[in-house]
Amino acid sequence: NAGVMQNPRHLVRRRGQEARLRCSPMKGHSHVYWYRQLPEEGLKFMVYLQKENIIDESGMPKERFSAEFPKEGPSILRIQQVVRGDSAAYFCASSPDYRVAKNIQYFGAGTRLSVL
Amino acid sequence: SQQGEEDPQALSIQEGENATMNCSYKTSINNLQWYRQNSGRGLVHLILIRSNEREKHSGRLRVTLDTSKKSSSLLITASRAADTASYFCATVFFGSGNTGKLIFGQGTTLQVKP
Numbered sequence: 001n002a003g004v005m006q007n008p009r010h011l012v013r014r015r016g017q018e019a020r021l022r023c024s025p026m027k028g029h030s031h032v033y034w035y036r037q038l039p040e041e042g043l044k045f046m047v048y049l050q051k052e053n054i055i056d057e058s059g060m061p062k063e064r065f066s067a068e069f070p071k072e073g074p075s076i077l078r079i080q081q082v083v084r085g086d087s088a089a090y091f092c093a094s095s096p097d098y099r100v101a102k103n104i105q106y107f108g109a110g111t112r113l114s115v116l
Numbered sequence: 117s118q119q120g121e122e123d124p125q126a127l128s129i130q131e132g133e134n135a136t137m138n139c140s141y142k143t144s145i146n147n148l149q150w151y152r153q154n155s156g157r158g159l160v161h162l163i164l165i166r167s168n169e170r171e172k173h174s175g176r177l178r179v180t181l182d183t184s185k186k187s188s189s190l191l192i193t194a195s196r197a198a199d200t201a202s203y204f205c206a207t208v209f210f211g212s213g214n215t216g217k218l219i220f221g222q223g224t225t226l227q228v229k230p
Contacts, residue, residue, distance in 0.1 A: 004158075033217060042204055042220035043159070056215040091158060095216065103208055103216040104149070107158040 002027070004094050005074075006108035014116050019079040019086070021111045025094030032075045033105060034067060037089040046090075049075060079113075087115045122205060122221040130229050135192040137224040139205030140185075146208045148181055149218065150190050153202045162190075162203075197230045 005024040013019050025032050030051050035043040048056040049069035060067070064082075069075040079086055089112045093105035120141035129135055141148070147166045151159040165172045165181045165188070172179045178191040192199055202225045206218035 031216070035218075035220075042222045043206075043218070045217040045219065048215050048217055056217060059217075093159075093218075103147070104161050104164060105216075105218060106161070107151075109158040 004092055004106050004108035006090075006092050006111050008111060009109060010112050010114070012114045012116065013082050015083055016081050019082050019113055021077040021079075021090050021092075021113070022074040023077070023092030023094075023108060024074040025092075026106055029094035029096050029106070031095040031097065032069050033093045033095070034075075034077050035091045035093065037091060037110075039088070043091060046077075082113070082115045084115045087113055089113075120205060120207065120219065120221040122203075122224050124224060125222065126225045126227075128227045128229065129195060131195060131197055133195055133228075135195050135199070135226055135228070137190045137203050137205075137226070139188045139190070139221050141188075141205070141207045141219070141221070142186065143207070143209045143219075145183070146214065148179075148188050149206045149208070150177075150179060150188075151204045151206060151220075153204065153223070155201070159204065192226075195226075195228045197228050200226060200228045202226070 007022050032049045034046040037043045045059040047060050047067045064080045066078045089110045091110045093107045095105045122139045145167050149164045150162045153159045163174045163179050165179050176193045181188045202223045204223045205221045
């Protein structure tokens with residue numbers, strides 16, 4: 001059973017370009033969370049999705065950021081018109097069902113975005 | 117901000133010694149979890165303690181939870197060089213609107229010298 005797969009592992013973009021980060025959850029998991037980690041900091045929640053639905057996007061910046069989790073295929077975190085402040089590690093985590101008391105999340109290795 | 121705090125921010129010990137890390141949080145919680153992050157890697161779940169539990173063990177790990185003080189501690193006994201990593205506490209808050217999102221502390225960087 002493969003773990004959470006994120007790609008690419010490293011992504012370099014110039015200011016103004018678009019960044020697309022992909023996340024395939026563990027088999028059997030239908031809940032996906034995205035977190036951002038700035039250098040020397042802890043992770044900050046961005047968005048929580050189930051298949052075809054955004055459940056909680058309270059941590060998403062209001063502009064330029066969007067996320068989706070289609071019926072088929074990976075979850076995508078899209079950042080339009082990237083700026084240097086978007087440089088960070090972006091982690092995806094999946095979980096079988098948050099309503100279970102044990103909401104243990106399984107993390108991918110992350111995508112490290114560098115904006116030049 | 118719901119973000120918690122951890123202390124110390126950095127800890128350096130010799131192999132074989134015990135390491136203790138503390139975490140404080142701000143809201144009522146459903147559970148508290150500890151994760152480890154090796155340099156440049158993703159997070160690995162270590163242990164979960166529910167809000168109605170006070171202490172939990174897993175191998176060389178011991179976690180305590182004091183909900184009255186809104187604090188938790190992680191003890192790693194008989195540390196090894198392989199324990200070198202950053203350790204984060206994360207809470208799942210209790211109440212309506214709970215979507216299971218994790219609220220992370222700032223982390224403690226542990227270095228275990230051989």
